[in-house]
Amino acid sequence: MKNPPYQRRLVGAKPKIGVRPVIDGRLGGIRESLEETTMAMAQQVALFFHENLRHADGTAVECIIADSCIGGVAEAAMAADKFEREGVGVSLTVTPCWCYGTETIDMNPHTPKAIWGFNGTERPGAVYLAAALAGHNQKGLPAFGIYGKDVKDTGDTTIPEDVQVKLLRFAKAGLAVASMRGKSYLSIGSVSMGIAGSIVDAGFFESFLGMRTEYVDSMEVLRRIEQGIFDQDEFEKAISWIKENCQEGTDFNPGDKQKSRNQKDSDWGFVAKMTIIIRDLMIGNPQLKAMGYGEEALGHNAIASGFQGQRQWTDFLPNGDFSEAILNSSFDWNGIRQPFVVATENDSLNGVSMLFGHLLSNTAQIFADVRTYWSPEAVERVTGYKLEGVAKDGFLHLINSGSCTLDGTGQQHQEGKPAMKPFWEISEREAQECLAATTWYPATLEYFRGGGYSSQFLTKGGMPVTMSRVNLIKGLGPVLQIAEGWTIDLPEEVNNTLDQRTDKTWPTTWFVPRLTGRGAFRDTYAVMANWGSNHGSISYGHIGADLITLASMLRIPVCMHNITEENIFRPSAWAAFGMEAEGADYRACQSYGTLY
Ligand SMILES: C[C@H](O)[C@@H](O)[C@@H](O)C(=O)CO
Ligand SMILES: [Mn+2]
Numbered sequence: 001m002k003n004p005p006y007q008r009r010l011v012g013a014k015p016k017i018g019v020r021p022v023i024d025g026r027l028g029g030i031r032e033s034l035e036e037t038t039m040a041m042a043q044q045v046a047l048f049f050h051e052n053l054r055h056a057d058g059t060a061v062e063c064i065i066a067d068s069c070i071g072g073v074a075e076a077a078m079a080a081d082k083f084e085r086e087g088v089g090v091s092l093t094v095t096p097c098w099c100y101g102t103e104t105i106d107m108n109p110h111t112p113k114a115i116w117g118f119n120g121t122e123r124p125g126a127v128y129l130a131a132a133l134a135g136h137n138q139k140g141l142p143a144f145g146i147y148g149k150d151v152k153d154t155g156d157t158t159i160p161e162d163v164q165v166k167l168l169r170f171a172k173a174g175l176a177v178a179s180m181r182g183k184s185y186l187s188i189g190s191v192s193m194g195i196a197g198s199i200v201d202a203g204f205f206e207s208f209l210g211m212r213t214e215y216v217d218s219m220e221v222l223r224r225i226e227q228g229i230f231d232q233d234e235f236e237k238a239i240s241w242i243k244e245n246c247q248e249g250t251d252f253n254p255g256d257k258q259k260s261r262n263q264k265d266s267d268w269g270f271v272a273k274m275t276i277i278i279r280d281l282m283i284g285n286p287q288l289k290a291m292g293y294g295e296e297a298l299g300h301n302a303i304a305s306g307f308q309g310q311r312q313w314t315d316f317l318p319n320g321d322f323s324e325a326i327l328n329s330s331f332d333w334n335g336i337r338q339p340f341v342v343a344t345e346n347d348s349l350n351g352v353s354m355l356f357g358h359l360l361s362n363t364a365q366i367f368a369d370v371r372t373y374w375s376p377e378a379v380e381r382v383t384g385y386k387l388e389g390v391a392k393d394g395f396l397h398l399i400n401s402g403s404c405t406l407d408g409t410g411q412q413h414q415e416g417k418p419a420m421k422p423f424w425e426i427s428e429r430e431a432q433e434c435l436a437a438t439t440w441y442p443a444t445l446e447y448f449r450g451g452g453y454s455s456q457f458l459t460k461g462g463m464p465v466t467m468s469r470v471n472l473i474k475g476l477g478p479v480l481q482i483a484e485g486w487t488i489d490l491p492e493e494v495n496n497t498l499d500q501r502t503d504k505t506w507p508t509t510w511f512v513p514r515l516t517g518r519g520a521f522r523d524t525y526a527v528m529a530n531w532g533s534n535h536g537s538i539s540y541g542h543i544g545a546d547l548i549t550l551a552s553m554l555r556i557p558v559c560m561h562n563i564t565e566e567n568i569f570r571p572s573a574w575a576a577f578g579m580e581a582e583g584a585d586y587r588a589c590q591s592y593g594t595l596y
Helices: 030-052 073-086 125-139 161-180 202-209 219-226 232-245 261-283 286-290 294-298 321-327 348-361 376-383 428-436 492-499 524-530 544-554 572-577 581-592
Strands: 016-021 063-065 088-095 113-117 144-146 184-188 212-216 302-307 342-344 366-374 395-398 412-414 417-419 439-442 453-456 464-473 477-487 509-513 535-540 558-560
Touching: 016 030, 016 073, 016 161, 030 063, 030 088, 030 161, 063 073, 073 088, 088 125, 088 161, 113 125, 113 161, 125 144, 125 572, 144 161, 161 348, 161 544, 184 261, 184 348, 202 212, 202 477, 219 261, 232 261, 261 302, 261 321, 261 453, 286 294, 302 348, 321 342, 321 453, 342 348, 348 464, 348 535, 348 544, 366 524, 376 492, 395 524, 412 428, 464 509, 464 544, 477 544, 509 524, 544 558, 544 581, 558 581, 572 581
Parallel strands: 016 063, 016 088, 088 113, 113 144, 184 212, 184 302, 302 342, 477 558
Antiparallel strands: 366 395, 366 535, 395 509, 412 417, 439 453, 464 477, 464 535, 477 509
16 A cells, blocks of 8 residues: 555544635735635535535535635645544535635645635636646645636626536546545455455555455354344334334245244344344444444444355244345444445455445445346247337346345335435435335255245336446456446246246345447447456446546556546546557556556
8 A cells, every 4th residue: 555544533533625715826916805705615615515515424514615715835734634533525616816826736645635616707717727627636635627618707606517427427426536545345244156256455445445354254143143142122123113114025935945034034033133243243223332332333434335145044943035035235223324335245345346336326326246148039929929119139037046125126115206315305204115025034954054044025126227237357457347228128928937037035226338339339249248247336327437436546457338438537637648548547547546
């Protein structure tokens, strides 16, 4: 690691956005004439962020404005001090005028940075923007340039729409970078069935994300179950909630292998305890301290985790599907709450993709196997049905053992359409509908000898979604792949025929990527063929452009995406690496090296 990033922020403190009003330092006329306009620009943008951004826990984003306009290096240092004290994680410089490039820039190497230069004619804000960005680029401190398309008059205090889009894209990604820094990925268990993403790579987490990796043997979950190291009252609450809200499905296991009713009831208790314990391992629980377990009460400061499950645990004990599904959802027996990020099969790289999606969209994330490409020909052969509309070029079957978020049912709504929403927008009734759309089947014993329960549902069609995935490539490092598209509905008979060819106790999402006719997006088959692993993380909404901005801040090149050129927003230095955006991205990431 080049620079230990571990910040002095308190556990749980959220990064703030620092706003830096930069000004022409010449006193005796110029500076005085600009003070008010410059500070007003900072206040206006701070208000805009405060009103339009929320942290994933639902709290509003706080902005800190430098105490004075910054006309030179002394005031730049004062602002840096204030930002350090206040826990600023992202910095935006604003100016309507000419100022002194490198004398005023933010030089903190870990803080994502952008400069908004006002597009006016009275004073040259854009000239400063160009000079300051040249300084950033010459010094190896990437910064994003924001400059409105249309000329405005001095004193115009509206933020043009094109500027708003860039401000939000930059700030969301910057906050994601700052929110991950100093937190942990908690690996519960180790490598699952040779899935490379579960070889949790500390170097990647530390150098690229500024995160720690914590490793706990699955035995710890069993110890806490056997020794009663969990909140007994919460457990009672969980069990009665499960009885009321989780419908158990038919047991499809061969009659002589099925567990008895007593064993099944005891499995429900077991998986409820597992859920509470995995959460406690991640974030701690003050209740445990009161019970005399001070060490356990602290947790592992985890912002994401993974549970190995297969095979040693699941060959022996109830599987992790229920715990993963509930933790990844926006509700449980404690009500509607922020979803956790828990990667199935401890696939930490999919966990990272889920974490990116969660921090950018504030919603729950679908974890799935990228299972099958269904060509129109194969669908017709098997069902006699000719695909049409958005699905006419085929689709992908996304399905994993039932560990997927129940938000993935698509039973929440936005403007009357199926959606997955930030938890604070989800109504009690919508949470109930997600639960009602889910059946919990006794786990398939041929896979899961220890039993447990897998969630089964069918994702509603018509949701815009983005599938993404981080892969580690020897000799290259991490790369990110992104496919925007939609969930689709199939006619009921077609759905049943295709779904029942495979694991019928697991949740199904039918996904159509948006094709571009080029490269990995020339057809749906090519999307499947170019996917870099067995898993993908699926986020509600089209967030590909936000993911690209985030990846550039983390110096993770994007190897595959279907985002249109005008939506790609990366630091200004990327342009210096060539006009072909993908190649330039690789060269820039390599040249800057890891953030930490
Ligand atoms: C039960 C099986 O082992 C599944 O878990 C398997 O198909 C996977 O999910 C592989 O990613
Ligand atoms: Mn899997």
